[in-house]
Amino acid sequence: MRAIQYYGPGDIRLEEIPEPIVGPGQVKIKVAWCGICGSDLHLYHGVMQGATPSATEPHPVTNETLPIGLGHEFSGTIVELGPGVDTTRLSVGDNVTIEPVITCMQPTCPACSTHGTRNLCARSAFIGVSGRGGGLSEYVVVDQMLAHVLPPGISLEVGAMMEPLAVGWHAVKKANFKAGERALILGAGPVAILLLEVLRVFKPGWVGVSGRSKKRCQLAEQHGASAVFNVATAGVDVVSETLKATDQLGADVVFDCGGNQATMDTATAAVRRGGTIMNLAVWSTKPVVDMTTLFFKEVALANSVIYADDHPEMLEALGQGRFGDLSSLITRRIPLEDFVEKGIKALINEKDQHVKILLHP
Known part of the structure; x- marks a missing residue:
């Protein structure tokens, strides 16, 4: 063969x-x-x-x-x-x-x-x-x-496409995301957009997506993002726009699909007090983490690694037409x-x- x-x-x-x-x-x-x-x-x-x-x-x-x-x-x-x-x-x-x-x-x-x-x-x-x-x-x-x-x-x-979709499903489940909660996705690559699709299954109140590619940002809009922030455009402030959309509280969960210092800093500033930062990215460098801010905001910093026993439930949702x-x-x-x-x-x-x-x- x-x-x-x-x-x-x-x-x-x-x-x-x-x-x-x-x-x-x-x-x-x-x-x-x-x-x-x-x-x-x-x-x-x-x-x-x-x-x-x-x-x-x-x-x-x-x-x-x-x-x-x-x-x-x-x-x-x-x-x-x-x-x-x-x-x-x-x-x-x-x-x-x-x-x-x-x-x-x-x-x-x-x-x-x-x-x-x-x-x-x-x-x-x-x-x-x-x-x-x-x-x-x-x-x-x-x-x-x-x-x-x-x-x-x-x-x-x-x-x-079920393998990368399962990556998103596992992250949303691990974040204990609930209907009506507000999320911010940092990055607009394939996993991020599939993660957006997963979040829609869980009926979010608001989902913002930030990215650098015009085409991928357009796809995020097409796939139901409440707001899309193209950070390659001058003057775009993801943190302030997220706070504005969430009554100045911040996102309940920030999903970091970028895995760089800029996304870590954005996640720290954009997550609400008592919220969760869920990392899905494999980092090529060691980040500087502002533990003091995370401490006083009582933010949970967590990681989601691929998937485990997620396919049956995810495929059931797919069969029900929820994507x-x-x-x-x-x-x-x-x-x-x-x-x-x-x-x-x-x-x-x-x-x-x-x-x-x-x-x-």
């Missing part, structure tokens, strides 16, 4: 490799669509420490060395069941979305043995980042627990051959023009 293989930074190849063989408790997926994620951009520039193996050192969970398959935001159709698969839940022909997080699943692991905390396993890996194949291939084999059936009427294109038109966030559809030139490089050089680029193996 054809598959994108990662040999190292800047060395990504489309190759013919053997089709994977389904094993006990596994399902074989014919991949329909796979999205490009910020993690793929990081891998293009350099390895992800702890997540990516090297050519000589295997990943401790997958036991694989480079090259590995790429792609972790994907959907497809089940074409084969391995022995022991729960046929009351999964069948050949089912359209599924894949939860790509692989953990140790040992009974002695506190994270894996507790509902809702598998994302905290100290030995986490990802399909398409650490080994076990990837969504940028014609077929992939996954453990049955990682395959989730899409609700009737949901396209496989939208199914490929908007997620397909409008797809800005390009390309074949595997164009992964680097029209995928990776487009997200680097034409960042303002794209939200989600999908590939069709």
